Amino acid sequence: MYIEEVGREVEDDSAVRDALARELERLRGATPHQALGVPAGADPAQVRARFLELVKAHHPNRFARRAPDVVRLANEVFLRYRRAYEEAGRPGQGQAGRAQSGRAVTERLEKLDRLAPANQPIRELDAALARRRRARSYPAMPAVPAAAGKAPRPAMAPAAPSSDATPPPATASGERRITAGMPVLTAAALDERARAREEDRRERLRRAHADLGAGRLAEARELLRALLADAPADRAVRALVHYVAGREHHAAGREAEARAEYDRALRFDPSLDEARASLALLDGERSSRGGLLSRWFRK
């Protein structure tokens, strides 16, 4: 466990920062049981005992005196332990599970008020809306206008429309009616398809993270390219593609390019802590080469 490596008397924030960054990296590719450090077949009591140990050693309160970015890293690491505990203890019911399925909708649509734009509330998608939209064909995604001054996006294949039918004619009120000749799938089948796709995506992402964690950058890059071809709009995947590119530059010593790629990664996915941690490492390397830092950085 990293806290043993760092030791309790260590005053140096940068050593703790690196150790936390590495731990974050390890946790990304880990299953819940791996994250907690328990064997895969551990019973709930074992899992809980282990989690309580982790809580005692790694609670963010223990880092409260350190620099704010170290506190943030500590919070991030702890959040992942928590999530891992929930998923390991009660599979499928953890916050991550709920967050994933949250993308599929939960509450009923409400009739909207016409409010002034400044007060416009936002509402949640619900199953009825999703079903209604899937029952119609998806129109081809309109080209996104490039805004000046934003980072250039990597050249990728344009979004493949999931149906080749033309959009159904719009009525005067903006509603679209289903007309004959359009493919109409049952809601259950569509749900099943979406679920399978989501499972597949999650599995591939997990493998990509595992590769990243083990330093197999080339394999990770291939996996991510394939993922991106399937879902070009997936920001998380785009962020990772940039992150891998950054890692490759970093390993080759091209600091400026690495930094640029990490920045791009963060722009797509601000919660990608590996990119943040790698940026911190870049800064750390710049400020003190060799010595204590390189000892911690070595895998």
Added chain:
Amino acid sequence: MRGAIIGIDLGTTNSCVAVLEGGQPVVIHNHEGGRTTPSMVSWTPSGEVVVGAASKRQMVTNPTRTVFGVKRLIGRRLDSPVAQALAASLPYRLTAAPSGDARVRIDDAELSPEEISAHILRKMKQIAEDYLGQPVAEAIITVPAYFDDVQRRATRDAGAIAGLEVRAILNEPTAAALAYGAHRGVDQKLAVFDLGGGTFDISILNMEGGVFEVLATSGDTHLGGDDFDRRVIEILAEEFRAQEGLDLLSDCVALQRLKEAAERAKLELSVAMTTEINLPFIAADQAGPRHLQRELSRGELEAACRDLIEALEVPCRKALADARLAPGDIDQVLLVGGMTRMPAVAAKVVDIFGKPPSKGVNPDEIVAMGAAVQSGIVGGELTDVVLLDVTPHSLGVRVAGDRTSVVIPANTTIPTREEKVFATTEDEQTFVAIEVVQGDSPRASDNRLLGRFVLGDLPGRPAGRVRVAVAFTLDADGLLEVTATESETGRAASVQIEAKSGLSSADIERLRAL
């Protein structure tokens, strides 16, 4: 070599400071030898600031410039029901800042509750420095468990103004549990019943292997000793009006004397069955001076406060239900706060939990001692103990129909992160307002508005096609960070925060330098 981190219980009525010595929490005496210091600040006519017991002595002669109970105002808006009710009964004047936050008016100055609390914190800091013989720069400050995000930030700001780096904001009932159980080693389930000067908190905790895990917390942010005092004041004022035809409540000085007498009577009736209230020259009219002299019995006090005591039950039942425990599952009930010395309150505790409360817990000091224990956790001296607290209120986003869409439910362990996806409601909607609310009402406008994001530059799409992922991150201190990203286009969208409460960092720096 790092300095000491002190633990401060910043109470509504009294404050207390403690420090860890040899792994044990030790309460520090003030210069008058008191182990607690009144949370009162006065401005003398010459402009001098007086804090603590000296301020309390001025309460009667300097009523409009002596501020007590400022904790009831911190982080509150003037138009909130609590502030409005207080404004009617306080001898000092309340006004509103441009942002709507409550302010106290002293002569020509409008002071924020943060800076008034900072005076108290500065005094506690000084008490510690005199004892330790070295400067103190870091502190743990406790707050009621039921304080919301705005109130917590304001408390932190008060610490900053006082020159303290606040390393943690700790919930009072949790602090008490820490102080009680840190060296006890036995796994057990605790209920902490905290009835202080201004607020009531009930927390249910599980102690297991050195981890103090809060299971549920509930309470009432405007139910405390001051309300009990108020009942006594009302009895006396009513009688006086009936007998003498004079209204004591409209007279500042009389009101302060009544308050002092009521508080004293309440304390005495905890040990005696009757007490005498004697207020000579309380008022005067053309016929001459009027006096108030009367006996008050414990029975009368309890009858007058019956509804307040009854009100203690519902939050306890709710906390037990949220913790999924029966009263019989609780091993120990800890009493915190001076009001728990009232026999009727202690009896209510037995009534609810079916067992007498734990003895050997000093209700006035245990919270500060808990803060000192937490300083040991933060500073690294105590490695076998740690705290897992929860957020007391649900956090969510306002959606159509003025409803609250909950993102983090109440009693979720912190730190935590949750994300939810929302969609636009109009065609070609190029921006959305994301209003973050904290509270347990399904109606969004009943809850506390923490901030408003405007997410602009959205792609023009039909209604519902633009998706915004909102992520809530609550850190270990219960402070919230919200990010919103538009899911589809991969473009960064602009986010601005409006309607921010509290002081700006410029304000804090300026006040700290004073």
